[in-house]
Every structure is written in C-alpha cells, then in structure tokens.
Amino acid sequence: MIDSGKFQAGEKLPSVRELCEMFGVGRSAVRDAITTLKGKGTVYVKQGEGTYICGFDSTKLFTNPMSLPGSRDIRELFQVRKILEAGIAEMAALNRSEEDLKVIEEILYNQSNNGWESDYNLHAAIAKATGNEIIIQLIQFISTMMKKAMIDFHNYIQINPTTVKTISEQHKSIYEAIKLAQPGIAKQRMIEHLDFVEKELSQSLVLQNP
Template sequence: MEVKPVNRKSISEEIVRQIKEMIGHGTLMPGDRLPAERKLAEEFGVSRTTVREGIKILAESGVLESRQGAGTFVSESRDDDGSLFDAVLSGQHDLRDVFEVRKMLEPEIAALAAVNGSPDQLTRLEDSLADQEKAVRRGASGAGYDHKFHQLLAEASGNPVLKEMVMVLHEGFAKSRAEEVQSPERQQASIRAHRAIVEAVKNGHAMQAERAMREHLASTESIVFSINISRR
C-alpha cells in the first residue's frame, strides 16, 4: 500500500483523508485489513498515537471497523452505498449540489437529535466538541473532529438512514476542510456554531437546534465559496 509522508501540521486529519482516498480509488476494498499501526506510522512518518487517532475517527464514522484480535478493516457495509460514496469522494458531484442536500437534511437532523438523543449520545457529542476545541488550541485544524461531530449528531437523530447519508455527504467536503482553508476565523466560527447546536440539543429545543444548524451551514457555505472564488 503506497502512502505519502504526512506533514505534521496536518496530523490525524491527513491520515483520515489519505485512507478515505484509498477506499474511494479502490486501493483499499471493503473487507480489506489495514496494515499494523506500527507499519502505518512508519509509512506516514508520524507516531503510532497519531495513526491510532486517525483510525478512531474513521471507525466512529463507520468507514473502518475494528475486530478484536484480528485488526482494523474497511467496513463491508459500504457495498450498499458505494456508488454514491465513490462519486462524492472522487469529486463527480459538484460541491454546491452536495451542500444543497446538506442544507435540506442537517437542520432536521439537529431537530431530531434534540428530541431523540440519549444521555450517552449527548455526552459523546459534548466530548467531540471538547476534542475539536483542544485540537484547534494545539494548532491542528480540527477538521476530523468537525466530521465526527456531524456524524454523532446524525446518530443521535435516531434514524440510521440519515446517519449513513451524512457519512457519505461529508466525504464531499474533505477538500473544503483542507488545512490551507482552515483559517483561525473559520475554526472559531465552527466551534461557536457547534456549541450553539449542542446547547439546543441538550435542552431538547428542536426549533433552536434546527435554526442553529441552518445558520452554521449558511456561514460555512459563505466562507468555503468565498475562498474558492478568491483563488480563481
């Protein structure tokens, strides 16, 4: 398996991105076993702890699955949604189109999470936000935690189909989360928005959760596309 050495500033987020690309391009197939953490650490040029962090993010979002005593494998559940997953990951779908679907789904997901989220799920959501804040404070982009936050929110909605859809749709935003567009302003805006969503969900305020998510997506859309336009 060929990988590229990782810039330490990108840490686990870059590992997450590269493994997703390998899956999207067919280098890693559903059911394939990943090399041992030690080997991955050597190939990526990072510590085993960093590799473990990246694998954990992918496992929690359903991309990978850990089997006790056997290792870490590419999730075989991808077979059902592989077509959309591959298309989004390879960039066949326009980012604006994917964003349009996110704006239709995710505010409702936030509202459902406020109604259906269990205490354990809400705790995990708070922990994810805390991890994102810590990552940003230590100079990382926190992008992987942003993805995880939205996955946990979809899980708290109580609808497994929505969880799968969010997992696939967010692959289309990997480039928008790249380190070079993760300005301090965008990072702090993401954290503030996530905090508002968590607060509304914790208090069971469905309408507030929906509104907070809608505002979050509008802000993110504005930032992402203003950056893309300025690069032309």
C-alpha cells in the same frame, strides 16, 4: 466562465482560435487548458465538432469522493445538506440520549485540535443521536464525498482565527439546543452554521483558484 454559468452545460466552447483571442494566449496554452478541463470531467471533446461543457453527473457521487470543482456544485450540495442536516439536528434534539450528549461534548472539547476529523465526528454524532440508521449512513456518505474539499477548507480557515472561533461557537450553539431539547432552535442553528460554512468554502475556492 464555466463556473459562473456564462458557459452552460451542453454548450459548445468557442473555437481554439477564438479562445486565443479572448484570453490573449497561444494555441498551446488553450489546448493545455482544455486537456486539463477534460481530465477533470468539466468538458468533453467531439472529434470534428468541438469542445462541450459537461453537465454535473450526480451518479458519480456514489462511486468517487468529491473534490468540488466550483461554486455551483457547492451551492447544490449545501442545499441538500441544509434540507437533511437541519432536520437531523431537529430530530436529535428530540431523541438524544445522555450518552449521545457526552459524545458530542467530548468532540466539542477537542475540536480545536482535530480540524476535519472533529467536524466529521460532530456531524456524525448528531446524526447518531437521531437513532435512525439510514440517516447515519447518509451523513457518512456526504462527509466522505466532501472529504477532500473540507480538508482543504479547514487548512484554509486556520489562517483566520475569527472564522475558526465562529465555527466553534456555532457548533456549541447547536449542541446546546440539542441538549436542552429545543428542536426548532437546533434546526435554525444548523441552517445558520451551514450557510456560514458554504459562504466561507466558496470564498476559499475563489482565493485558491483566482
């Protein structure tokens, strides 16, 4: 209910008694759930007042790698990725060197064997191909922040060869556009790729946390 937005940030949760009635469970189960949510930073308790929903604190991103708790955070993070990485793919198509292309080719050749690391290395190599040091550091930051969620995601998609194949083909199509110096196409291919990964990652969280 928190994840879906039925309970909004800053809103007070129903009382323990009301939650017991809503979910048909005892007080200890509700208290344990609140303690768990508090530990994850999802809620906070005001003594004598009740339990409130925490807002998403973006400042925490700069100190802790992110284990994505819900679909809203994924959606907002992927909005950032689409703005940033679509432009990166576009710039890489304009600025890439032959050495950059060789590095990306090597990563693509080995991507089926390396899972998360291959994904990380590919996006980092595309960022490097822009020649912009600030962009390179931003991509490293985002990838580090998402590491836990993306490792879990790559473990999840291994059970679906079709998804693995689709992602591999998307990576190759981004590379081809960069290689052929087609900035507009590289940008569009990156957006399509991130749209697909966002959808699959959200689905994996639903299945992991029914």
